Amino acid sequence: xxNILPIVTIVLALIVIWYGAAFKMNSTWTYDQAARAxxxxxxxxxxxxTMQQSRPLLPAPHQIASELWNTTVEKKITSKRxxxxxxxxxxxxxxxxxxxxxxxGVALATVIVLSRVGRLTLMPWAxxxxxxxxxxxxxxxxxxxxxxxxxxxxxxxxxxxxxxxFYPVLVSMVKGLTSPDQMQLDLLRTYGARQSDVFxxxxxxxxxxxxxxxxxxxxxxSFVGAVVAELSTSAISGLGARMLIGSQFxxxxxxxxxxxxxxxxxxLLIFLVGSFEKAARHLMGGRAL
Amino acid sequence: MKKLLxxxxxxxxxxxxxxAADDVTLQLKWVTQAQFAGYYVALEKGFYEAEDLNVTIxxxxxxVAPVQVLLGGGADVMVDWMPSALAARENGAPVxxxxxxxxxxxxxxxxxxxxxxxxxxxxxxxxxGVWFYGNEYPFLSWMGKLGLATDGSEGGVTVLKQGFNVDxxxxxxxxxxxxxxxxxxxxVIDAGISADDLITFKYEDQGVATLEDGLYVLEDSLSDDxxxxxxxxxxxxxxxxxxxxxxxxxxxxxxxxxYDETGAQTMTHQVRMMTEVAKLLEGSDGSLDVADxxxxxxxxxxxxxxxxxxxxxxxxxxxxxTDAAMK
Amino acid sequence: xTRSDTRAExxxxxxxxxxxxxxxxxxxxxxxxxxxxxxxxxxxxxxAILSSGPTLWEDWVQTVVKGALNGLWMGTLAALILAVIIxxxxxxxxxxxxxxxxxxxxxxxxxxxxxxxxFGFDWQSKAAVVAVMVFFPMLVNILGGLAAVDMMQRDLMxxxxxxxxxxxxxxxxxxxxxxxxxxxxxxxxxALIGAIVAEYFGSPIRxxxxxxxxxxxxxxxxxxWAEIVxxxxxxxxxxxxxxAIEKRVTFWxxxxxx
Numbered sequence: 001x002x003n004i005l006p007i008v009t010i011v012l013a014l015i016v017i018w019y020g021a022a023f024k025m026n027s028t029w030t031y032d033q034a035a036r037a038x039x040x041x042x043x044x045x046x047x048x049x050t051m052q053q054s055r056p057l058l059p060a061p062h063q064i065a066s067e068l069w070n071t072t073v074e075k076k077i078t079s080k081r082x083x084x085x086x087x088x089x090x091x092x093x094x095x096x097x098x099x100x101x102x103x104x105g106v107a108l109a110t111v112i113v114l115s116r117v118g119r120l121t122l123m124p125w126a127x128x129x130x131x132x133x134x135x136x137x138x139x140x141x142x143x144x145x146x147x148x149x150x151x152x153x154x155x156x157x158x159x160x161x162x163x164x165x166f167y168p169v170l171v172s173m174v175k176g177l178t179s180p181d182q183m184q185l186d187l188l189r190t191y192g193a194r195q196s197d198v199f200x201x202x203x204x205x206x207x208x209x210x211x212x213x214x215x216x217x218x219x220x221x222s223f224v225g226a227v228v229a230e231l232s233t234s235a236i237s238g239l240g241a242r243m244l245i246g247s248q249f250x251x252x253x254x255x256x257x258x259x260x261x262x263x264x265x266x267x268l269l270i271f272l273v274g275s276f277e278k279a280a281r282h283l284m285g286g287r288a289l
Numbered sequence: 290m291k292k293l294l295x296x297x298x299x300x301x302x303x304x305x306x307x308x309a310a311d312d313v314t315l316q317l318k319w320v321t322q323a324q325f326a327g328y329y330v331a332l333e334k335g336f337y338e339a340e341d342l343n344v345t346i347x348x349x350x351x352x353v354a355p356v357q358v359l360l361g362g363g364a365d366v367m368v369d370w371m372p373s374a375l376a377a378r379e380n381g382a383p384v385x386x387x388x389x390x391x392x393x394x395x396x397x398x399x400x401x402x403x404x405x406x407x408x409x410x411x412x413x414x415x416x417x418g419v420w421f422y423g424n425e426y427p428f429l430s431w432m433g434k435l436g437l438a439t440d441g442s443e444g445g446v447t448v449l450k451q452g453f454n455v456d457x458x459x460x461x462x463x464x465x466x467x468x469x470x471x472x473x474x475x476x477v478i479d480a481g482i483s484a485d486d487l488i489t490f491k492y493e494d495q496g497v498a499t500l501e502d503g504l505y506v507l508e509d510s511l512s513d514d515x516x517x518x519x520x521x522x523x524x525x526x527x528x529x530x531x532x533x534x535x536x537x538x539x540x541x542x543x544x545x546x547x548y549d550e551t552g553a554q555t556m557t558h559q560v561r562m563m564t565e566v567a568k569l570l571e572g573s574d575g576s577l578d579v580a581d582x583x584x585x586x587x588x589x590x591x592x593x594x595x596x597x598x599x600x601x602x603x604x605x606x607x608x609x610x611t612d613a614a615m616k
Numbered sequence: 617x618t619r620s621d622t623r624a625e626x627x628x629x630x631x632x633x634x635x636x637x638x639x640x641x642x643x644x645x646x647x648x649x650x651x652x653x654x655x656x657x658x659x660x661x662x663x664a665i666l667s668s669g670p671t672l673w674e675d676w677v678q679t680v681v682k683g684a685l686n687g688l689w690m691g692t693l694a695a696l697i698l699a700v701i702i703x704x705x706x707x708x709x710x711x712x713x714x715x716x717x718x719x720x721x722x723x724x725x726x727x728x729x730x731x732x733x734x735f736g737f738d739w740q741s742k743a744a745v746v747a748v749m750v751f752f753p754m755l756v757n758i759l760g761g762l763a764a765v766d767m768m769q770r771d772l773m774x775x776x777x778x779x780x781x782x783x784x785x786x787x788x789x790x791x792x793x794x795x796x797x798x799x800x801x802x803x804x805x806x807a808l809i810g811a812i813v814a815e816y817f818g819s820p821i822r823x824x825x826x827x828x829x830x831x832x833x834x835x836x837x838x839x840x841w842a843e844i845v846x847x848x849x850x851x852x853x854x855x856x857x858x859x860a861i862e863k864r865v866t867f868w869x870x871x872x873x874x
Contacts, residue, residue, distance in 0.1 A: 006711030014715075025734075029459075036486055055459070055480055057734060081553075120621060120629035131851030133808040136824070136844045139832045143357050143654055220721040227723035232813060236320065236348060236550045240726065244350075245553045247729035247817060248320075248453035250476045254553060259726050266722050354833050360653050373833065380835045382653045421821075421830040439821070449737050450826055452729065452818040462736050 015061055025057040026050035059256050067257040083261040089238040091265065093154065093226040097161020098219050104162060105169025105218070106211075112170075113177040114199070123174075130167050134160055134225070138232040157238075161225035165218040172214030176207025208284060212277045219273045223266050239265070310343040311519045316355045316364035318502065321348045321549045323534075323562035324471060325368065325502075326541040327390060331530025333544045340522035348550070356382050359507055366520065371500035371585050372426035378605055379598050383508035386606035388524045388614075389581070390531050392573035394498035395470040395565065396427055398490045399477060404464035406488060409435055409495070413444050418451035418458065418466030428467065430588045431497040455480065465490075471565035475558060499585040501569070503577070511607065521613035528575040528614070535570055538563035576611035653835040664838035665845060671827070672846055679824040680850055682739035683811035687746020688803060694747065695754035695799075703762050704780065713759055720752035728814040737818040746810040750803035757799030761792025794869050797862040804854040808847060 023046075030049045034041045041049075051060045059067075068083065075082035108126065111118040138160060145156040180202050188198050230240025239262045246255030317325050328346055331337050337344040347364060349355055355367035356377040366387070374384050398417065400406045406415065412435070419428045429439060438445030449463050455476045457463040468474040470491070478484060492498045504524065510516050534541035542559035582605075589598050638658045644650070645657040652660060665672065702708040728745050735741035765788050773783045815825025824843050831839040 003710045003714060006707050006709075007714055008711075010708070010711035010715055033481060036483070057460075116621075117629065120625055121633040122630075124626075124630040125633065127855070128848070128852050131805050131808075131855045132844070132848040133805070133812050133851060135809050135813050136828055136847045139828065140655075140837070140840065140844070143361060223721075224723045224725070228725055228809070228813065231726065231728075232816065236350065240723070241551075243726045243729065244453070245551050247456075249553050250454045250456065250480060251553065252730075252733075255726075255729060262726060263718075263722050267718060270721055354835065356835060357653060357832075360651050377653070377835045380653065381651065382835050421826070421833060424833075425830070441821075448821045450815075450819045450821055450830070451737075452732065452816075456733050457737065457818065460733060460736075 018058075018061055022056065022058045022060045023047065023050045026053055029053065029055075029057070055250060055252055059253060063253065064256050064260055067253045068260055071257055072261070083239070083242070083257060086237060086239050086242050086258070087261055087265050090223075090226050090230065090240065090262070091269075093157045093161055093229065093238065094219070094223045094269065096154065096158040097225055098165055098222040100158055100162035101165030101218055101222055102169050102215075105166040105214075106173055108166070109170050109173030109177060110199075112174055113203070114195075126167065126170055129163070134163050135228055135232050137163075138229060157226060157229040160229035161222040164225035164228075165222035168214045168217040168221060169211070172210040173207055176210030177203045179210065180206050209281060212280045215277055216270055216273050219269050220266065223262075223269055227262055310338065310341045311522075312343050312345070313337075313366065313519060313523050314345045314347060314364040315523075316347045316358045316367040317349045318355055318368045318370065319349050320551060321346075321545060322472070322554060323538075323542055323545050323559045323566055324469075326534040326545050326563055326566065327527055327531030328368075329530075329544050329548050330534045330541050331526045333547070334530065334533060336526040336529045336533075337523070340526045342519070342522055342526065344523070346548070356384060356505075359384065359505070365510070365516075366504055366506050366523065368502050369505050370424065370427075371503060371582070372430075372589055373424065374503070374505050375586070375589060375598050375602050375605060376426060378602055379600070384505040385508050385511060385604065386503050386505055386577055386582075387511075387520055387610040388504040388527075388575045389500060389577040390504070390528065390573055390575055391500065391502040391569050392571060392578070392581075393569045394427070394492050394501050395569050396492045396498070396501070397468050397470060397474065398428075398465045398492075399458065399468040399474055400465035400488050400490075401458060401461070401482075402486050402488050404461075406464055409490065412437060412446050412465075414446070415464040416447040416449055416462070418449045418463040420467050421450050424467075426589060427492055427497060427499045430499075430591060431492065431495060433591060434497060434588075458482075470569070471562040475561055479558075497588055499588055500577075500581055508604070511609075517610060517613070520610050524575055524610055525614040531570060531575075534563060535567040538567065574611075575614065576608060577606050579606075579608075582606055653837060656838040656841060660838045661841040661845065664836075664842040668839065668842065672842060674822050675824045675827050675843065676846060676850070678739060678820070678822045679742070679811050679815065680808070683742030683814070683823070684746055684807040686739065687743035687810065688750055688807045690743060691747035691750035691807075692754050692800070692803065695751050695758060699755055699758040699762065700784070703759065703784075709759065713756070716752050716755045716759075720756050722752075724749045724752070725810055725813050728810070729817045732814060732817040738820055741818075742811045742814040742823075745814040746807045749806045749810040753802050753806070754796075754799045757795045757802075758792060761795025762788050764788075764795060765791045790866075793866045794862070797858060797866065800858045801855060804858060805851055808851050808854075812847065 027046055027050050030041060030046055030053075050056070052063070053059075056063070071081060071083040075084075108122060112122055113119070138156075141159055142153070142156045145159070184202060184206075185198065188202055193201070226238070227240035227243075230238040231244055236245075239258045242258035242261075243255050246252060246258060315328060317328075319325075321329070325346075328344075332344055332346060347358070354377075355364070355369050356374070358364045359367050360382055367384075369384070371386065374386065378384055404415065405411060417428075419425050432439050432446065439448050441447055449457060451457050451463065451466050455466060455468070455473050458466045458477060459480055459482070466473070468477065468489070474489070477487065504527070506516075506520060538560055541563050542556060545559050545563075546554055546556060586598075586602065590601070642657045642659060645655055656664075702712050725745070727748060731741045731744045731748075735744050762784075769787060769791075770783070773787050778786065812825040812828070815823045816829055819826045824847055828840050828843050831837070831843075
């Protein structure tokens with residue numbers, strides 16, 4: 001915990017810089033308005049106004065804090081204005097995409113490890129898939145899932161989240177499944193083990209530490225995917241959609257609050273999955289990678 | 290096997306019989322707001338139910354092309370603007386106008402006076418904000434009429450694809466931006482710029498107005514008499530909804546707010562929007578005025594070097610549905 | 617497992633698989649009469665690419681060269697400078713690393729509408745989004761890389777009486793290179809995503825994100841797919857270039873031999 005002091009210092013420094021920037025950036029509007037009204041601006045007017053504009057270029061930290069407080073604690077969680085409600089929707093997409101991502105990642109890794117042809121064919125495409133900007137595909141994914149008749153936006157959103165989250169799982173699982181060395185494989189052969197035994201009793205168990213280690217990256221990727229999906233598919237609920245709606249209706253405070261709510265949720269998710277990983281590793285006898 | 294068949298037949302009979310109402314899914318062009326109040330009022334007030342319809346309204350958004358939802362089978366009928374509907378028709382999406390509740394266009398170009406613009410003759414060299422995603426056509430045909438290039442060449446205008454808000458004007462990134470009389474214009478006012486500091490050009494006044502919110506279906510579906518009957522009832526109930534909404538803007542706004550899933554709309558803004566929308570509805574009983582249609586087509590065909598549509602559309606509208614609805 | 621892959625196999629299998637998908641796609645679309653407004657056949661996409669070369673080129677320059685690449689070097693350079701500075705001060709490093717790690721996992725792309733508001737609708741705002749997006753992963757990777765030398769190597773440098781700068785240039789810098797390239801590989805694909813998304817929130821009338829959303833509204837899906845193909849090729853090429861440079865520069869590292 002010796003890191004607490006440095007972290008607090010850095011965060012405080014960031015907040016001070018932020019206040020300075022808010023003052024500087026918001027003052028243009030104050031001057032413009034005064035010019036339109038034909039009045040003079042004193043320094044204290046300027047200071048007061050830049051800290052409490054309703055459409056600031058950069059809201060002051062306390063404005064964001066109070067907006068967040070209003071939209072989480074003060075609102076019922078069933079209200080559509082509640083960030084908790086919106087966060088739950090993004091969370092649902094994230095988890096669905098996360099699960100899809102794990103299943104696809106593990107399945108592809110298995111094929112790649114077990115079959116030479118599978119490896120030759122799929123591995124290059126898996127790498128290429130990650131270099132394609134998924135947002136370019138978002139509208140197409142929505143239209144196609146609509147055409148197939150999924151009805152809601154949940155499925156296309158989860159597909160986009162899964163698209164980003166399967167890759168870390170795939171890479172780690174390929175590493176994990178190929179981690180048993182020749183000696184271990186030879187040993188099993190002397191036992192007369194079949195291919196399936198080698199897989200279930202040696203490869204799969206030895207891949208587990210790699211698997212758990214990939215989950216933290218995968219859940220973060222899935223979360224980013226969920227938000228990007230909500231931004232680019234015209235979703236009407238979820239934190240990404242709040243950012244869009246804030247921009248659309250000219251209410252920057254909604255946008256900033258959603259951004260910070262997303263940051264908090266991402267932090268929580270990564271922390272939870274990280275703890276899960278630690279617990280799992282502990283149960284497996286603390287085997288390090 | 291026989292028993293199974295009979296029960297299947299019984300089920301079929303039930304679904305088309307008096308027990309279950311006909312399902313209709315309506316795809317809106319934009320998010321839930323008073324622009325579509327008539328449909329929400331008809332739903333809330335039971336006008337659809339009275340016509341034995343079970344209506345689902347799907348809101349749209351910045352990245353939803355209603356035509357694609359229609360093509361994908363996600364909706365039976367959509368609200369769209371005629372320019373984008375006709376452009377889609379030329380691109381192989383056979384949509385047909387069946388009703389036109391909006392008589393006049395609410396589209397405007399709103400400029401800051403301090404940019405020095407006093408009339409369209411001041412546009413050259415200025416940056417103008419335009420919506421895309423199918424909404425750029427009226428603007429392009431207006432510029433075509435003025436003879437101004439939009440590709441950034443000398444003597445033309447610089448076009449900016451504006452986002453979903455009025456920021457480009459507030460941040461002075463553009464001299465003018467596109468606004469609707471019932472929506473974005475008031476966002477500019479709400480942001481603290483007084484009407485005196487603004488100068489607006491209505492597309493109606495410039496003689497380049499095109500038909501806005503109309504109801505469209507796929508051409509194939511019109512060969513089915515049951516569907517036509519369903520649409521006639523839908524249009525009739527929708528127009529009843531519009532009449533009610535125009536007469537009771539406060540209540541209509543409240544209904545819209547109830548259906549708003551974003552929770553970002555406000556009562557003041559929606560009441561104002563409904564009042565403005567009511568002005569655009571005046572003079573329409575729901576049926577398409579063929580003269581308006583022809584004016585829209587002519588305007589789109591004459592879009593300068595890059596016309597919106599290249600040939601006169603055929604069969605792009607039908608009066609059959611509204612005729613049946615009026616009976 | 618015993619047979620090693622020949623060069624031909626490494627190329628032909630994935631290529632064959634890609635072709636198979638394209639053929640199935642073409643046949644499927646034709647067989648089921650899928651509307652081109654929903655899913656165009658690959659042949660139509662190819663035709664669109666061939667017939668709209670100048671447009672695609674203009675969009676590519678706007679989005680990739682002006683938006684993504686500018687943002688990429690700005691973000692990377694900023695991360696590099698900051699990393700070298702805070703590496704000197706243990707206090708700063710302890711405070712910044714957890715904060716940077718946290719930011720690296722955030723959906724920073726959500727800043728796109730804000731950046732458009734701040735920096736205008738042209739490429740500057742796109743480069744800004746990209747710079748912020750790549751900054752944190754780069755910072756975390758470089759800092760990780762600078763810490764990647766073991767005590768023995770450091771002690772060796774100390775016995776040579778090497779200064780901080782000398783240790784940085786001769787030992788820790790080169791040791792950090794594999795990490796830097798790892799970060800760059802992540803950053804290149806982030807850069808494209810950032811540049812494209814930012815165009816959804818306001819742009820001039822060119823750019824890949826602009827074209828995708830506009831042509832989607834016009835139902836010209838062949839053009840949308842043409843842009844997707846261009847973006848995919850660009851992403852893959854950037855990744856390939858980074859890998860190629862990595863191979864040349866870090867030829868000594870175990871991961872490049874073997």
